[in-house]
Amino acid sequence: MNETKRKAIDALPPLRRRQVLSGLAGLATVASIGGLPAMAQANGENILRVRANANPSSLDPATGGSGSDHTFLYNHYDTLIDWEPDTLAPKPGLAAEWSFPEPKTLVLKLRDGVTFHDGSACDAEAVKFNLDRNRTAQISNIKQDLASVETVEVTDPLTVTLRLSAPDTALPLILSDRAGMMVSPTALGNDPETNVDREPVGTGPWSFVSWTDGEKVVGTKFDAHWRDGVPGTDGIEMFVMPEESTGLRAVQSGQVHIAYQLSERQKILVEKIPNLGIVSGPTLYIHQLYVNAARGALQDVRVRRALSLSVDRNAFVAATQANVGEAAYMNLPKAHWAYSEAAAELTTYDVDEAKRLMEEAGYGDGLELDLRGYPDQGSVQRQEVLLAQWSKIGVRGRFQNAPVAENSGRFFGEEKQGDLLMSAWTGRPDPSLTYALLYSENSFYNPGRVAPPEGFADAIQRSRETADQDARKVALGEVQQMVMQAQLTIPLAVRYEVDAVTSEVQDFNANLLGKPKFNDVKLG
């Protein structure tokens, strides 16, 4: 209260003064019930409330398709193999240990005594059922992930043996993704073609309570979870609020404890708000341009290179992400174990070289491109910055924006419309998967269906034949250099995790995958 007001109140007779003060207090009460329903309950209960940015597509790991599902799935499912949050190096999950007795065999040793939420045991049989369902069932969306698995055998109640068609050391990390999430076979009625997309039953830290579309998904503590101290709260409520500023306001007003994946720009704002903390770090999520190398001028690698070299990625990050994040010189962030310095140099900003290449390709007078993108404000902003940068080498164009379902269909599907699509790559736990999906000749994400550079398949194969991380890094580095040389995609910026948390939240950390896990979070 400022000085004048105080004086004015002091000047009132005692009775009036009390009335005024209580009136002010009343006003304050009204003002503070900003987060009333949520906060009122929060005082008594130990329930974690999280703002999620999208409705899950499915709560059955085998049938979903959206990268944003994981954050929900992790609450209810454990994966066979886990990863280190900072580097994504594999670590034990439901499988206490794993090994490749020979390159085409993977043996998983399961933990004893793990049960599903419905009480049935998560044993070797259950794992076999899940893996077979994931790789063969019609409804499975992830058959591709387990394409190298030939058979799954139950060696003993706690041992599962996977026989592979080719050496595949990417498998452990693949099993840290959807493919490794175990669903209760009982809940599926032992029928691989049914699903639990709306009533997930897994072994995860919270058992499922309810899901109201576009509103919230509720879980309650699974007491029999195999890890001690997990979960850290009695319940979890995931509130779906697609709009970022809405999400931030939700955490600001205390309606939720955590709002993850805010836009980088909001970091400055979060820092200004008292009692809010920030959890931040790099992710695998990369804003990039998909190139249809089978169309017009883009068939010329020089043009593609020029488009990439003319992007001042640091300025791009500064403009679109308020400097929170990093330039993406390849399809992986710096922090990733397979990051390749040599590949990164290929895309370093060099506008003179870009101009030279354009001239050489015969586009010294400029080039008009058919650009596609998505209509959300973030995308639009990135498009504007990109167009401004490209104007330096005479590249013009206007973005035709449409929702994801429409523009990805048009660009990647049979229509093959548009030269470039500004989109993103959400990353995969194992980088070899990323490369295979982005650049294989028949991959969906290769819109021109152009053949990858020679030696690409070889190098990928080599990365999968060894379990040694350094050897893998070398092979994947080669792949990365090849694709950047050919510039079949144009990476722009690495998305940074920006999560706003209230002061009550403890033990919440970002991970490199960019898909938060709440297992260990406690409220204090």
Added chain:
Amino acid sequence: MNDMSPPADASATAPTTPPRVDRPGLPLRILHWMIDDPIAAIALLVLLVIFICALFADQIAPYDPTLQDYAAMLNPPSAMHLLGTDDLGRDVFSRLIHGASASVYAAVLAVTVATVLGVPVGLIAGYTGGWIDQIISRLLDTFLSFPAIVLAIAVTGVLGIGLTNAMLSVGIVFAPQLARLVRARALVLKQELYVEASQCFGASSGWILMRHVLPNAIQPVLVQMTLLMAVGLLAEASLSFLGLGMQPPDPSWGSMIARAYVYAQIAPAQMYAPGIAILITALAFNTVGESLREALDPTSRT
């Protein structure tokens, strides 16, 4: 017996009541109207300014509306940037002026589409009557109860997202309103005696529609068109807000608001300028429309 009656001609040429005031020239008439309805005159002036902005944006705007300056993002108003800068360091004032052309274009397009579609349909329904009218009326009912946003998304989906296509869909949404209005007018007008007289002369339906029904039905349409201009302006803003309207990097008022909303917490002032621009323009269109209604409607003059 007829001692009272001078020749017939005398009466026929006698002055009429009220006496015919010589029709003044156009400038004088405009002056009269402006004195009569100064608020509408101001509104018309505002529209004129906005149209000039739209036409000569390049000359008026102090900066290139797409010129980015990452060193000056979200700056408050200053002498250099009258309305500050936006999230990419672009001059808001320049974008506002350039946005006028997009917004005016959008409104004009939507209203034109609505008129081209709605007026003939309404004329035919109202004049023909019978089962054709029944069918058209049911169709109009359908369109009017249809969530417009679905139509907008669908049209932009089929034709591609962009201001033109978005406003095309808005035009389609508006058309039934005009059609209904014209239909109602046509229903009345076809009963007019001069239409019956024309029928007696052997006029065809086409002649009657074009010479008698349309010219007399057009007045409320004109009024409604100006009022729809305002609605079209708001629709442009809404669609741009949903990302279906103006595409980057060119500015429109709606897309400026949409972008500004992202920074509501950091720079709330960003929202004001384009919103007020829409408000003033819509207000001006409405005012002119109301004034037209008043001026054209003989019953409102008592």
Added chain:
Amino acid sequence: MSTAAVIDATAPLLDVRNLSISFQGRRGQPSSNIIHDLNFSIKPGERVGLVGESGCGKSVTGLSLMRLLPGTAKIGGQVLLQDIDMAKANSKQIRRMRGKSIAMIFQEPMSALDPVFTIGSQISEALRLHERLPRAEERERVIEALAEVGIPAPSQRIDDYPHQLSGGMRQRVMIAIALINRPQLIIADEPTTALDVTIQAQIMELLTRLSEERGMAMLFITHDLGVVAETCQRMITMYAGQIIEDAPVDEALAQPAHPYTSGLLRSLPHFNHERGNFAYIAGRVPSPFMMPDGCRFAARCPHRIEGCDAPQALRDIAPDRRVRCWRSEDLRLNGAVDTAPAPMPEVIS
């Protein structure tokens, strides 16, 4: 009672003095003088016809007596009714007069009644303004009133809405509303113009009978000289906002003193006129914006001579006859006398 009646018979019930009415034009336009220097009076129980063509100001005059003109109208002069000057009275006084002392019947019975209320409630509403009665009694009074104006089965019709009645019945309801508080003066503005002739005859008869029974004065505003002839005792003729003749009906019809009155009478169709030869008054009423200073009828007058351009005063030419024509004494004008009534078959005599 009888003494009072004698006094009343001489003292006028309504005395209009120097009434003038003008309307303010829209901005930039001149105001128009619709009524100029009107003087007339009505005695208790007297039925007076106010005749003239459209635009001569007779309706405006009627409305001004009730102070029903829109706010743009400027009224000058006096309208004295029972010691109240209606031209100057405040709205509260006027409301007290309306219905109770002076009431009005309008031309369009279709639009003069509120369509969303029953006729019963519209009558009782008028009654309640001046008299508070218990519900049942009030309803009784309304039914009585309906019966009095000749509405069959009034106890059922009382709950009808106006649209359920025919034009004639609606006009009867209007009369019931006007008469419910027993006013001394009724202004009837073209009360039968919108009705069919057979119905018109009924309504005129009803009004005449009520006026006679109650000793109620009436001012009939009409363009139909036949209506005036059959119902009124006195006829005031207006032309271009002025009274040009004021005379007992039979005298005015038999021997009009003003060429205009004569012209009007000649213009009426008659059963026994020569076929295909219609009489009329040539020319137009001058516009209120271009009123001549002199005789306003001069331009159309077949008897116009030099000197007619000078202003004319309304002069007394007989004890109860006034005329605004300086030549009236020279002229022997045709009236309606040389025309015969419609032939009537003997079957009904």
Added chain:
Amino acid sequence: MNRTAAAQPHEFIDTTTPVASVTNLSIRFPTLDGTAELRAVDDVSFDIRHGETFGIIGESGSGKSTIGRVLAGLLAPSDGTVQFDGTDRATLSRRKWRSFRRAFQMIFQDPSAALNPRMTILDSLLEPMRFMGGMDSAEMRSRALDALERVGLRRDLALRYPHELSGGQKQRVNIARILPLSPKLVVCDEVVAALDVSIRGEILNLFVELQRDLGLAYAFIAHDIAIVAQISDRIAVTYLGKFMELGLTDDVIDRPLHPYTIALMSAEPQPLPAHLRNRTRLRLEGDIPSPLDPPGGCRFHTRCPWATEICRTEAPEWRELRPDHYTACHHTTPDGLPPLPDRTGEKGAA
């Protein structure tokens, strides 16, 4: 005074082939909600002869305007036939009918509403000629201006708009515009009702004059029996969609056969001093029944002082009681109606 003289058919009247011949005409309109039917005209037959003025008189709901619209070709009969100059409309193609109908024109009650407010007088005058063909624009223009003069208007009015003209002037324009079409029959629907009393005569004289010069036939529709009587050769009296009486004007006025005709004449207010007015008048009781639900039997029985049981149950026949004088009444005779029983009395005698 010389009505008798004028009642003789004048020289143009051709009594052999009627300009319009109506046989058993019925017109029905569906009501708004479609549940009921309005019988606006019910089984009416008559001829209009070349060059005559055929008066149709009736109150509201009598169907007189509907008959007029049929005669102008604006309405097709629901039942019965209408022959225009010996030709049935139904036998003509649409296109043929459009040019054929030009000979059958209509002048409306409201002179303003019959002119398009957005067209100049000249445009309105030119409009009918545009459909005739065979004239260049200069010729049409000169004929339009001639027509304007013919009806007593100055040529310079041609460039004005309707709202700048007085009612009488507008009605003259309406007359002028049909002149180039050389009509054979003109339906005059209450043509002077909207005009001031003092100028009605002017317009009516114009009609009479044109008939004299051009030999037109008129169907003259009005509610005012005095006007109709003064202009018509023959008069038809309508009531609730039916003809009550039809005959030469003098016959109908002087020797009416139908009670309704008598009542209509009695109801006409007489602008005469008291001592000159008719003391014996027939005043009707009650309202005009709704045309939606007309009474059975004789339509007039609910208001007729002569009505007896038969009138309630049986519709009277349409009879020619005297030469060329038709009526539909159970009680009337060639000598007129029998004296009225006492119950009615002299209502209007006061």
Added chain:
Amino acid sequence: MLTRRLLQAIPVLLLATFSVFMLLKLLPGDVAITLAGENATVERIEEIRRLKGLDQPLIVQYGQWVMGAIQGDLSESLLSGEPVSTTLARVFPNTLFIVLYAVTLSVAVGVPLGILAASRAGGLGDKLVMVLTSVGVALPNFWIAMIFVVIFALNRAWFPATGFVSPFEDPLAALWYATLPAVALAASGMAEVGRQLRSSLVETLHSQHFRTLHAKGLPFRSILWKHGLRNVSVNLLTVISLLISRTLAATVVVEVVFAIPGMGNTIVNATLQRDFPVVQGAVLVMVLTVITVNLVTDILYSILDPRIAQQ
């Protein structure tokens, strides 16, 4: 009349859902791509189309939907698998609540404004109201929504910035949450109601039968309040029913701004993602709502105006 109106509604419903269906089918891209998501391969997308029956002829797909709908089965969301009826049962009341709240506000503010203006027609109060309502009509409602959020939710936490509480769970909280969106929606509604009421009231007050009322000696206040309001009630009803339809349409953007789980958000998202069953179901409900509003309006008409009742 009622049955006739109901019968008329059937072709409108069929036409509306069919045209939505065809429109969506015309759109490029399909839900299969969304469903395949990150794991999309050309084969997988084909397989999903087969699984979801999206490869069948259009008319068969529509026919199946109509048959299901007649039996009350609106099928499930292709994306989330939730039964469409469940989705709609959840989101529709929310939207309806906001719409009714906004319309109530519009009427509660607009009617007094209109009366005030009409009773002082031409005066200062009238002019003030007209200026106010002109601005109200021209206000972009999503913009005013944003401004409200900034002022009343962010600068002063008087109201929650976003979110929604079902009125069935906690009516008070529901009102409190819905206030900003409702006020934003009502800004133009109030103005509309005020203007329309004023103009029809002024017109009515100048009509012939109001002269009769003056002639009776009725005081102005009872002419205004009893006869005036009763006479314009039919007009007012028309305005309100139009307002309901219009507000229903306007919720879309406002729901986005306030993150309200309502019909607008549902329709937008489902359309963007080509989730046919949801769009179809939502359109059905929207059209049904509009038809119902019109029907109720018609019934009220005949109660308010005896002339209509007679027809």
